[in-house]
Amino acid sequence: MKIKSNNHQPLIRLPLATAAGAFIAEYSDHGLASLDFPSDANPPPGSMAVPPEIRRWHSLTTRAVKTALAGKSPAELPPLDLTRGTAFQQTVWRELQKIPGGQTLSYGQIAAALGRPSAARAVGGACGANPVPLLVPCHRVLAAGGRPGGFSGGMAWKRRLLAAEGVPLPG
DNA sequence: ATTTACAATATGA
DNA sequence: TCATATTGTAAAT
Numbered sequence: 001m002k003i004k005s006n007n008h009q010p011l012i013r014l015p016l017a018t019a020a021g022a023f024i025a026e027y028s029d030h031g032l033a034s035l036d037f038p039s040d041a042n043p044p045p046g047s048m049a050v051p052p053e054i055r056r057w058h059s060l061t062t063r064a065v066k067t068a069l070a071g072k073s074p075a076e077l078p079p080l081d082l083t084r085g086t087a088f089q090q091t092v093w094r095e096l097q098k099i100p101g102g103q104t105l106s107y108g109q110i111a112a113a114l115g116r117p118s119a120a121r122a123v124g125g126a127c128g129a130n131p132v133p134l135l136v137p138c139h140r141v142l143a144a145g146g147r148p149g150g151f152s153g154g155m156a157w158k159r160r161l162l163a164a165e166g167v168p169l170p171g
Numbered sequence: 172a173t174t175t176a177c178a179a180t181a182t183g184a
Numbered sequence: 185t186c187a188t189a190t191t192g193t194a195a196a197t
Binding site for chain 2: 126
């Protein structure tokens with residue numbers, strides 16, 4: 001995932017070890033700001049002091065990510081810092097969190113749920129801008145007719161996450 | 172049945 | 185103005 005050039009706020013990066021690899025979680029003062037998929041080029045976490053509150057959030061994030069990887073719904077999420085998104089994007093992300101595990105919607109259905117039935121394309125843009133995959137389940141959104149659509153972290157992840165929830169993609 | 176092509180649409184950089 | 189993780193329709197394989 002690309003590093004945002006927008007670093008108007010110092011973020012604390014922490015490695016998040018799972019059976020699927022080491023994710024990178026980034027925290028701001030408000031909560032979890034972004035979650036990156038495992039990569040071979042994981043930068044070492046900054047050796048700055050980690051406030052106790054953030055360690056507590058990281059504990060919740062770790063548990064939630066592992067639960068999501070297992071195809072189940074996390075019982076508790078850390079606070080999410082979505083202030084980097086626009087108002088429309090935040091509305092979309094909130095809507096995504098309402099999708100129960102194992103269920104998929106289309107971009108058009110998300111748009112309709114927001115009262116903008118013709119904003120499917122814009123919803124796709126908001127999904128692509130989602131900084132917190134897995135916890136904001138952008139992988140449960142397909143294109144119309146069951147077509148796969150896209151995924152920031154790569155289609156392999158989208159297939160894997162959906163398969164864990166019992167929704168295999170064709171192919 | 173599957174692949175292209177294209178217009179219309181909302182949002183963001 | 186241009187790009188996009190869309191959608192629906194149409195035409196050509």
